[in-house]
Amino acid sequence: MDSDGSRPLVHPRQDLTRVTLAVLFIGSLLIASVWVVMQPFLPAIVWATTLVLATWPLMLWLQRHTGNRRGLAVLIMTLTLLLLVIVPFWLALSTVIANIDKVGDLVRTILSMRLPPPPSWLEGVPLVGARAAEAWEKLNSAGVQELVQRLTPYAGTLPTGLRPPPEVWVACSYISC
Numbered sequence: 001m002d003s004d005g006s007r008p009l010v011h012p013r014q015d016l017t018r019v020t021l022a023v024l025f026i027g028s029l030l031i032a033s034v035w036v037v038m039q040p041f042l043p044a045i046v047w048a049t050t051l052v053l054a055t056w057p058l059m060l061w062l063q064r065h066t067g068n069r070r071g072l073a074v075l076i077m078t079l080t081l082l083l084l085v086i087v088p089f090w091l092a093l094s095t096v097i098a099n100i101d102k103v104g105d106l107v108r109t110i111l112s113m114r115l116p117p118p119p120s121w122l123e124g125v126p127l128v129g130a131r132a133a134e135a136w137e138k139l140n141s142a143g144v145q146e147l148v149q150r151l152t153p154y155a156g157t158l159p160t161g162l163r164p165p166p167e168v169w170v171a172c173s174y175i176s177c
Contacts, residue, residue, distance in 0.1 A: 117140065
């Protein structure tokens with residue numbers, strides 16, 4: 001009983017347990033929801049952190065030379081880094097777009113190529129020669145479409161937006177894209 005004669009509503013032990021479990025549950029929900037929301041942005045955050053850490057001394061030097069005005073130094077650094085990233089990307093993209101017909105012709109040419117027969121010396125290699133020659137012949141007789149089907153699972157670890165069509169992937173593996 002309390003000093004005023006009334007009974008306490010909750011025992012102190014139950015209250016502490018309930019509060020502790022509630023805080024742990026709410027905390028875990030917060031961490032899980034932050035993880036779900038932030039997960040797509042983690043690579044960008046890591047990249048941005050890397051850039052900031054790598055360019056921090058340069059930003060401090062620039063700040064000293066702009067009269068200790070951090071805002072102006074940050075603006076100059078931001079524009080410089082954007083130019084260093086955007087201009088090469090823009091040039092590469094415009095080159096690819098300008099030569100897209102040549103790239104398509106190259107892919108078609110590569111897809112129509114066949115492997116030459118295995119060299120005669122391959123079978124004479126100790127321990128693995130016969131198996132290597134047999135694998136070479138099997139690969140040569142399979143054709144490009146079967147090769148694409150066999151190599152596609154290895155491209156499965158790439159994110160969907162970055163994964164090229166299987167034919168392009170096989171073609172690039174031949175010409176070291």
